[in-house]
């Protein structure tokens with residue numbers, strides 16, 4: 001699988017999203033991770049399809065939208081229209097997981113399922129054959145700058161094993177507490193897409209992306 005760095009704009013300057021997203025692209029990031037939070041599924045409120053649409057003309061990066069919301073199905077049409085490339089929905093957020101993932105695919109976006117640190121892989125086994133990606137949260141969702149939870153990597157390894165046993169080809173993304181100190185652990189477990197917010201944006205963005213990429217060689 002191809003490695004990708006997906007910096008999270010949750011740690012960017014909210015007054016300068018367009019500038020910051022262009023810096024990411026120039027620094028060689030492959031994706032931009034966009035954390036959409038509704039203040040209900042998690043205790044934080046960020047932005048929605050309006051900001052995604054406003055950023056679209058400023059960037060060719062793959063827009064990896066991570067939905068931490070209740071009723072994720074309500075966001076499918078607005079995000080597809082806004083130019084989102086993928087939508088990651090939490091397995092804990094909807095009783096209609098299979099149907100909602102199918103709707104995302106029908107809308108022309110990549111469909112991805114997310115599990116919180118406390119949710120087992122077993123819970124998403126029925127949808128593994130239909131997803132483009134599984135996102136394993138390595139912190140509890142809601143805020144940037146939290147400490148990496150190493151136990152979540154057991155689920156990354158389990159997913160990687162299931163993927164080869166069943167000959168599937170979804171990406172495995174990790175999100176939360178990824179830095180130059182933790183990225184190798186996630187890579188060894190089997191992840192290939194790495195979200196990093198505070199590590200990338202604290203200090204020199206270009207240098208920090210370079211440091212992450214060096215660990216993937």
Ligand SMILES: O=C(CO)[C@@H](O)[C@H](O)COP(=O)(O)O
Nearest residue numbers: 008141142144145177197198
């Ligand atoms: O989804 C989330 C938080 O809920 C993330 O995408 C964070 O933005 C990652 O931030 P860091 O842990 O890398 O600072």
Ligand SMILES: [Fe+2]
Nearest residue numbers: 035066175195
């Ligand atoms: Fe995220």
